[in-house]
Amino acid sequence: MTVDLASAAPAEELVPEDLIPTGVAASLVHVDAKTITNWIKTGELRGWLVNGRRYRVRRSEVLSLVQPIATASGEC
Numbered sequence: 001m002t003v004d005l006a007s008a009a010p011a012e013e014l015v016p017e018d019l020i021p022t023g024v025a026a027s028l029v030h031v032d033a034k035t036i037t038n039w040i041k042t043g044e045l046r047g048w049l050v051n052g053r054r055y056r057v058r059r060s061e062v063l064s065l066v067q068p069i070a071t072a073s074g075e076c
Contacts, residue, residue: 019056
């Protein structure tokens, strides 16, 4: 899913520090940058195309992908 920044949200809602490149997003969740791009293209992660060729994603949305799992002792 590619969203045009101009029509996505009012400018005040898009804080530049919150939009990060796919490489940075990938390092946050320990996956390859191509995985982030694939998640954008399949709609699993919302992304923005900048200058017609570079994707950016919201840091908060990437971090929301991280979910705790139960351990053998039942702790999260």
